[in-house]
Amino acid sequence: xxxxxAEINEKIKKGKAVVFTAEEIIDYAxxxxxxxxxxEVDVVTTGTFGPMCSSGAYFNxxxxxxxxxxxxxxxxxxxIPVYVGLAAVDxxxxxxxMSEDDPRNKIYPGKFTYGGGHVIEELVAGKDVxxxxxxxxxxxxxxxSLETYISLKDMNEAVxxxxxxxxxxxxxxxxxxxxxxxxxxxxxxxxxGNATYSSAGQLSPLLNDPLYKTVGVGTRIxxxxxxxxVVSSGTQHNPGVKRTEKGVPKASAGTLCVTGDLKQMSxxxxxxxSFTGYGVTLTVGIGVPIPILNEEIFQYTLVRDEDLxxxxxxxSESYPQFIPGSLGEVNYQQLKSGKITVQxxxxxxxxxxxxxxxxxxxxxxxxWIKTGKFFLTEPVELLPSADSGIVFKPLKERPIKKK
Amino acid sequence: MQKKRVVFSYPPHLVDHPIITKLVRDFDLTVNILxxxxxxxxxxxxxxxxxxxxxxxxGIGYVKEIGVEIxxxxxxxxxxxxxxxxxxxxxxxxxxxxxxxxxxxMEVSFNRDKCIVCEACIPVCPYQAIEFLF
Numbered sequence: 001x002x003x004x005x006a007e008i009n010e011k012i013k014k015g016k017a018v019v020f021t022a023e024e025i026i027d028y029a030x031x032x033x034x035x036x037x038x039x040e041v042d043v044v045t046t047g048t049f050g051p052m053c054s055s056g057a058y059f060n061x062x063x064x065x066x067x068x069x070x071x072x073x074x075x076x077x078x079x080i081p082v083y084v085g086l087a088a089v090d091x092x093x094x095x096x097x098m099s100e101d102d103p104r105n106k107i108y109p110g111k112f113t114y115g116g117g118h119v120i121e122e123l124v125a126g127k128d129v130x131x132x133x134x135x136x137x138x139x140x141x142x143x144x145s146l147e148t149y150i151s152l153k154d155m156n157e158a159v160x161x162x163x164x165x166x167x168x169x170x171x172x173x174x175x176x177x178x179x180x181x182x183x184x185x186x187x188x189x190x191x192x193g194n195a196t197y198s199s200a201g202q203l204s205p206l207l208n209d210p211l212y213k214t215v216g217v218g219t220r221i222x223x224x225x226x227x228x229x230v231v232s233s234g235t236q237h238n239p240g241v242k243r244t245e246k247g248v249p250k251a252s253a254g255t256l257c258v259t260g261d262l263k264q265m266s267x268x269x270x271x272x273x274s275f276t277g278y279g280v281t282l283t284v285g286i287g288v289p290i291p292i293l294n295e296e297i298f299q300y301t302l303v304r305d306e307d308l309x310x311x312x313x314x315x316s317e318s319y320p321q322f323i324p325g326s327l328g329e330v331n332y333q334q335l336k337s338g339k340i341t342v343q344x345x346x347x348x349x350x351x352x353x354x355x356x357x358x359x360x361x362x363x364x365x366x367x368w369i370k371t372g373k374f375f376l377t378e379p380v381e382l383l384p385s386a387d388s389g390i391v392f393k394p395l396k397e398r399p400i401k402k403k
Numbered sequence: 404m405q406k407k408r409v410v411f412s413y414p415p416h417l418v419d420h421p422i423i424t425k426l427v428r429d430f431d432l433t434v435n436i437l438x439x440x441x442x443x444x445x446x447x448x449x450x451x452x453x454x455x456x457x458x459x460x461x462g463i464g465y466v467k468e469i470g471v472e473i474x475x476x477x478x479x480x481x482x483x484x485x486x487x488x489x490x491x492x493x494x495x496x497x498x499x500x501x502x503x504x505x506x507x508x509m510e511v512s513f514n515r516d517k518c519i520v521c522e523a524c525i526p527v528c529p530y531q532a533i534e535f536l537f
Contacts, residue, residue: 187527356511357489
């Protein structure tokens with residue numbers, strides 16, 4: 001019964017591919033029987049829409065007359081500094097960048113209303129942003145300052161490039177201390193006042209391909225409302241964590257490094273995001289198609305929220321001090337019910353990854369495939385898996401020797 | 404017994420009037436001040452009043468008569484549905500379930516009538532989807 005990606009693409013071309021979302025497939029397989037459904041189904045689509053800090057974009061804005069070399073000087077987009085340590089008019093904007101005069105946490109908790117993520121959203125929305133630069137000037141690049149409006153369509157290239165997205169599972173955060181804390185997992189109320197989580201659970205891309213049997217280098221994906229590609233495993237890809245019998249990680253594990261043409265994307269699926277007391281970031285929409293090449297791969301996509309477990313971590317002490325330890329395990333069905341029990345106390349829950357939007361993405365990707373607008377790719381290489389021996393290392397600090 | 408949640412807008416010349424005491428003593432109403440911001444330049448107060456229907460109407464009538472503007476609660480609260488990503492960050496914070504989620508679809512909704520304008524959701528929403536004009 002094994003299928004190839006080429007065979008599936010042939011069916012997509014003819015408009016005959018059988019496609020389900022990772023949510024729909026659960027009931028369909030239960031009804032039809034796993035064996036029969038595995039033979040029938042060609043693709044299962046996944047989705048996720050959550051804040052992903054290791055996101056950003058690079059641009060080439062075109063040369064000025066006379067020419068300017070941005071590298072070595074200072075360049076901003078809407079007052080948000082970009083990284084210019086590249087060729088003359090190339091630069092990179094990170095999602096968490098903020099303007100130099102943003103008060104940050106000087107008046108705690110800071111509001112962080114605007115940053116790199118918001119600039120990306122505005123650019124994708126077609127808005128003009130203010131490009132300002134100062135440079136030191138050279139014989140070949142004499143100009144020393146620049147101030148202009150620019151929009152995405154004016155640029156030569158505008159490319160989303162995210163070092164780490166689509167985390168395969170993530171901590172459930174709580175606060176054991178007696179004060180309110182402000183984290184990248186939101187505002188956490190004292191003494192287990194609430195718990196937050198951030199995963200699309202049964203719709204999440206890598207939770208439907210837990211051992212990376214299909215997703216790999218070059219996999220074409222839904223990215224920010226357009227098409228993008230998996231570059232490789234993302235930073236902090238950590239496949240060697242504790243897993244369930246079915247191979248699903250019970251803590252943060254794999255990640256994806258992704259890229260795509262920003263000009264095709266939509267502000268609906270790339271949203272500037274503000275975390276009070278923490279900072280700014282970008283919420284990214286990603287959808288990964290899983291080709292059903294065999295029954296084993298199909299089985300993985302049948303995973304349900306109640307089979308997906310994560311660790312409850314204290315963000316007042318354990319996380320900031322990097323002290324390993326979990327307050328217990330909880331599954332996504334429990335998290336999505338609105339309350340969980342931690343240390344005998346009932347704790348209300350909130351998410352940061354939107355399940356409703358993840359469903360919408362998986363549905364859009366399904367429609368693209370069914371209508372022949374999106375074809376699957378053969379990965380050039382699969383991602384390092386549980387047997388790769390990868391170890392997620394902390395930074396080992398060494399004292400600087402005085403000369 | 405009837406209960407009403409309203410917003411009082413005080414003009415500057417009424418900020419030193421014991422309006423709430425009047426409502427309690429003269430109209431036999433139970434008053435719960437949910438939020439108040441009164442300065443010499445005027446101010447606003449979010450209150451819940453409870454009492455028998457005629458007393459409630461008479462009390463509200465008195466307040467209007469002396470020149471306090473009364474608006475329904477949450478008139479000044481905007482939930483920008485287009486900015487909301489349905490992430491549910493606000494759900495565990497909202498004390499009255501004015502912001503609530505349909506668990507089956509995980510879609511967030513805002514029920515204006517339940518909002519007590521406490522603003523607890525403001526620092527929690529990463530997308531500035533809720534706006535208070537208080």
